[in-house]
Amino acid sequence: MNILVKVLIFACLTFSVASAEYSRQQRNAYAEECKKELNVTDEDFAILKSRDAPKNDAQSCLLECLYKKLGLVKDGKLDKDVHTTIAKAIYGEDKEKLSKMDEIYEKCSQEAFKNTGEKCSIGKNLRSCVGTNFKQYENLLKPQHSKPKAPQS
Secondary structure (H helix, E strand, O other): OOHHHHHHHHOOOOOOOOOHHHOHHHHHHHHHHHHHHHOOOHHHHHHHHOOOOOOOHHHHHHHHHHHHHHOOEEOOEEOHHHHHHHHHHHHOOOHHHHHHHHHHHHHHHHHOOOOOOOOOHHHHHHHHHHHHHHHHOOOOOOOOOOOOOOOOO
């Protein structure tokens, strides 16, 4: 599962999310809009399919643009309602997983908005925070809708 998917799960910044507002097609459309608006190269656009932290302003700004278009970032903070909607679309009513997603939300809602003075620091900080914190719970936070592996013979 790539980091963009994890991010969108977080609030996250998504994957096959049930809500039409956060569908894969909509996410991709927003990503393309951001690419065009920011004149991002294909090389920098590839950040959306990796687990990497952004390496330059173009990648950070692309992520920040996408988070804002998805509604994950509103009024200079992470939107708790959007986070909850996405988490429930992925994990249903699994209280343990939702609790862990809330922990990540709480940590990253503070961390991502520290003013570093860098251009598009929200994009960079949010990606880094979610990536770091999600690793702690990666096995627990596999989506419910993932297919079980076939038994090996």
